[in-house]
Amino acid sequence: MSSNVNWQDLCGRDDLVPGSGVAVKIGDQAAALYWPEPGKEHLYALAHRDPFSQAEVLAWGLLCEKEGDWSVAAPLYKQHFRLSDGVCLEQPDVVLSTWLVRLNGDRVEVGLG
Template identity: 85%
Template sequence: MSNNMNWRDLCGRDDLIPGSGVAVKIGSQAAALYWPEPGREQLFALAHRDPFSQAEVLAWGLLCEQGGEWSVAAPLYKQHFRLNDGVCLEQPEVVLPTWPVRFNGDRVEVGLS
């Protein structure tokens, strides 16, 4: 991650649902925030809007892990989006925006460039 990253407070650790997603706002955009493995400090944030259904539902998708790589299955049409880069596994030309996120003590921060 860039040293020029501007980290902003997003929410508290207690606001997360371990092993699931929550909907948050990053600036004016709805985002889905995931903490797939409680006990690990790895967080992911990607756009909340499903590009296939146009519904803001991705925070409520099913988390999937295969070969150490996490994705979320969209609740309506079941496309899978990789959490680390937003790429749709079924249609790789479709890519969702992602943001860097991290824990800073008991707070969750999002990186804005």
């Protein structure tokens, strides 16, 4: 990861729900934070608002994995958004905001800038 990233403390590891998502605030934006594989330190953050329903529900979507590529199925209309880049798999022109996320000891940090 780039040394130009400004890492900000977001929450504690204990605030995460392994194998699921949680809603968080990154700056003034609602975000969904995912830890799909407990035991591995890959974390993902993307916008919490579902662009199809306009509801802030993506943290409660179902995590899906296909060939090592993780996505979340939106709870209302079931579109899948790839966690790594926010692209909607059914409609690739729809892309959610994403953030870099890392574990730093027992703290979760988000990359800004």
